[in-house]
Amino acid sequence: MAFSILRIPYFLEPDYKEKEVFIETNRERLVKKWGGKRGWENQKHHHNLKGRGLDAGIPYFNLDRKTSNTMASHRLIQHLGKKYGLAVSEAVYDLLNVYYFVDGHSLNDKPRLAKVTCELLDELLPKDKAPSKKEILNFLNGTEGKEQILHALAALNQLGISGIPKFIIEGRTVVDGAAQSETFVEIFREIEKRGSVHSGPIFNDVLEVSDETVQKPSHCLTN
Known part of the structure; x- marks a missing residue:
């Protein structure tokens, strides 16, 4: 079974200032x-x-x-997914989970964020495709993708989603991300048995992620 995860940005602390490295x-x-x-x-x-x-x-x-405003890191994940595919953005997302939750670094420390991201992209991408640290840092210091992030946050508010983690599967089944793994296995087995999905993601238009990008799997599972 193959599937894609499209990460939807969410701010635990929306009032944190964007210019502060950490709060x-x-x-x-x-x-x-x-x-x-x-x-x-x-x-x-x-x-x-x-x-x-x-x-x-x-x-x-x-x-x-170190907690901080996370706009820059959300923008980065969306940018990498659109440009290099969701498998790449998911790999960077996994890296940043360790970077933040385990190593304790701020997600708004842009020079450090650019450094660790580029080190991973150098491993994942051909040399002529991987961006330089300067390119990533320039992106982080800019505003590209911010408008789409704000649109996604407004859409989440309209859906009444006020906490994370949450997974929306087939565009309609909402599962708390803290659910046990058995819950997800049961849902995926039902889809596998059915042999088709009811519908695709509901946020790709808001985030301006192409159907082609979503249809290339970010994860593959085998029995």
Whole structure:
């Protein structure tokens, strides 16, 4: 089975200033969000993020990671997907998850972001296709793709989606991203049994991602 994931941008902290490299640590953010240390501890116990991470092969989450405005990183993921395909943007997305959640770096540290992204793209793309660090940094310092990001955020608001993670499968089935893997396996097995999908993604027009890009799979599964 082959499928594509189209990442939809979402801002946990939409009021963070775009020009600041980072605002606060994630620990500070969450303690404030949940009304103090006791509320935060209750949320940690309820979500069991550490345990779920261990199950997924993630040994450590950096609680003091540097939080920031994420517009630049969202723009980058969308740009790479459109230009090089969703398999490439997904590889960069995976890299940035480690970069942020494990290594604790700010997603708005544009020179560092450009460096690690280019190092991966040098491995993924032919030498004559891979962008230079300067090209990526210039993109991050610009505004290309921002309008599409804002349109997607407005569309999410209209759909009533006020938290992440969420997956919209076949353009209609909404699954909480924190669901256990069995939930996704059951949905994919049903599609496999049916032999077709009901419909495609619902955000590609908003983000201006071509049908051709979406139809090239970002992931392939085998039994």
